[in-house]
Amino acid sequence: MSPETVPKLARGMKLREDKTRAQWVVLGPERMFVPDEIALEIIRLLDGTSSLAAIADALAARYSAPREEILADITTLLDDLAAKGVVTA
Amino acid sequence: MTAPPLALLAELTHRCPLRCPYCSNPTALTRPGEELDTATWSRIFVEAADLGCLQIHLSGGEPTARRDILDLVRAASTAGLYTNLITSGVLLNGTRLDALAEAGLDHVQLSIQDAEPTSADRIGGYRGGHAKKLAFAHLVTEAGLPLTLNAVVHRQNLDRLPAMIDLALELGAGRLEVAHVQYYGWALANRDALMPTRAQLDAATATVEAARTTHRGRLVIDYVVPDYYATRPKSCMGGWGQRFLAVSPAGRILPCHAAESLPGFDFPDARTTTLRAAWEESEAFNRFRGTGWMPEPCQGCARAEQDWGGCRCQAFALTGDAAATDPACALSPHHALLALALEASDRAGEGFTYREPGRLPQPAPVLPLA
Ligand code: SF4
Numbered sequence A: 001m002s003p004e005t006v007p008k009l010a011r012g013m014k015l016r017e018d019k020t021r022a023q024w025v026v027l028g029p030e031r032m033f034v035p036d037e038i039a040l041e042i043i044r045l046l047d048g049t050s051s052l053a054a055i056a057d058a059l060a061a062r063y064s065a066p067r068e069e070i071l072a073d074i075t076t077l078l079d080d081l082a083a084k085g086v087v088t089a
Numbered sequence B: 001m002t003a004p005p006l007a008l009l010a011e012l013t014h015r016c017p018l019r020c021p022y023c024s025n026p027t028a029l030t031r032p033g034e035e036l037d038t039a040t041w042s043r044i045f046v047e048a049a050d051l052g053c054l055q056i057h058l059s060g061g062e063p064t065a066r067r068d069i070l071d072l073v074r075a076a077s078t079a080g081l082y083t084n085l086i087t088s089g090v091l092l093n094g095t096r097l098d099a100l101a102e103a104g105l106d107h108v109q110l111s112i113q114d115a116e117p118t119s120a121d122r123i124g125g126y127r128g129g130h131a132k133k134l135a136f137a138h139l140v141t142e143a144g145l146p147l148t149l150n151a152v153v154h155r156q157n158l159d160r161l162p163a164m165i166d167l168a169l170e171l172g173a174g175r176l177e178v179a180h181v182q183y184y185g186w187a188l189a190n191r192d193a194l195m196p197t198r199a200q201l202d203a204a205t206a207t208v209e210a211a212r213t214t215h216r217g218r219l220v221i222d223y224v225v226p227d228y229y230a231t232r233p234k235s236c237m238g239g240w241g242q243r244f245l246a247v248s249p250a251g252r253i254l255p256c257h258a259a260e261s262l263p264g265f266d267f268p269d270a271r272t273t274t275l276r277a278a279w280e281e282s283e284a285f286n287r288f289r290g291t292g293w294m295p296e297p298c299q300g301c302a303r304a305e306q307d308w309g310g311c312r313c314q315a316f317a318l319t320g321d322a323a324a325t326d327p328a329c330a331l332s333p334h335h336a337l338l339a340l341a342l343e344a345s346d347r348a349g350e351g352f353t354y355r356e357p358g359r360l361p362q363p364a365p366v367l368p369l370a
C-alpha cells in the first residue's frame, strides 16, 4: 500500500463488539480476527474515504508523534491485514 | 467454566431439491412436519448470541426451502450474529435475495457440484441445477453480498479442480472452499464411488497451493484435506463441545451436525432446553469434551489437545465405537481399515445412491480387523 491508498475492510468483513469475551472482533466468512489495541484503532479509522496519508496525519496529531514513523508503521500493519484478507485497498 | 462457543450451525430443514450422494445430512431425514417453527428458531438465535456465538450458519438441507427464511435471517441478524447462508442457490430469485440482504444477511456460501454442467447436474441429481447456480452467483454479487463458493471434491470431479478455481474467479467469489468428502451418513454409503485416487489427491493439493499464490489478495482458498490418506486425524470441529454447536431441523442440540446418528446419546431438545444448559451441563456435550475420555493411544499423546483424538463420527462409522481413536490416525489399532477401504474403491464403479427421504442406504459394513 502507498500513502495514496484508501484502505477499507474487505467485503464481508464486519467489526463487531464481542461482549461475552470483552473484546472487538472482525468477522468474516469462517474467519475471525481479534485486532490488538493499535490495529483496532486503525480499523476504526477506515471510513472508505481516508487515505493512508490522511490516517497518518490524524494519528500524528492525536499523539503528537512523528508522522513519517507512523505512516511507516501503519503501512506495515495494513499490508499485514491485507495479506490476511481483513482489509483491501 | 466451559469456554463459550463461537458459532452456531442452524440446520433449518432437511428438505432439498438436490440429491448429492455425499450429503452430510443423516440418512434418516427429518420430515417437514417435525421442523422447529419460526418463533423457536428466533429464540434459539438470541440464546446463541447470549451464550457467546458470533456467527451463525443457516444451513440444511436447503435453508431457503423454509417459507419463513426472510424472518429467520432477520432474527439472526437482529440477535447480532454474523449471518451466513449456506445454499444450493436453485430456489432463490433476485427479488428474494435482495430481501434477504435487506434483512441483514452478511454472506452467501453457494455449493457447486462440478465445473462441467452435465457432470455437476448428475452429481447433484438435479437437472439444470448448475446453470441456476451460475445465475444465482451473479445475483449475489449484484446484491453486493460477499460470495464463497463451496466445492465438495471426490474422484468424479477432482480432475476439474483447476476449472472450479477459474469458475470461482469468474463468478467474483472472494473465497473458495475445497472440501474433500467426509465419509459418514450418505457419503459412507457412496464411499467406493467417491474416494479419490492418491494421484488425484496429490494433484489437487499442488493445484491449491499454486492457485493460492497466483490469486493472493483476490481469492482465499480454504482446503479440507481427506482423512483416508492421512496419518494424523483432523481436529474435528475444534474439539467436541469446544467451539461449535449445531441444532438439527427437529431441534436436537448437537456438538456437530453429524453427531445425531451416534447411538447411545440423549441430545438435548431445543424445544425444552436452553442452548446454555445444553452447552454447559448436558451429558452429551460433556462426554467427549477435553481429554479425560480418551482411550489409548490418545491418552497422554502430545497431539491430544491439537486434534482432540479426531472425529467421533468417523470413529463410530469405521469401528462401531464413538469413543475410539479416529482410525485416520496411524496410531489407531484400526488404521488399516482405511487402506482396505481405498483398495475396495479402487475396484468400484461410479454409480451413486442418491440422498432421498425415506430411502435408507445399506449401511456400509464395518470391516473386520485384519
Ligand atoms: S449436500 Fe446437496 S443434497 Fe445435501 S443439502 Fe447440500 S445441496 Fe442438498
Ligand code: SF4
Pocket: B232, B233, B297, B298, B299, B301, B302, B303, B304, B305, B307, B308, B309, B310, B325, B326, B329, B330, B331, B332
Ligand atoms: S493418538 Fe490420538 S491424540 Fe495422538 S495423534 Fe492420534 S488421534 Fe491424535
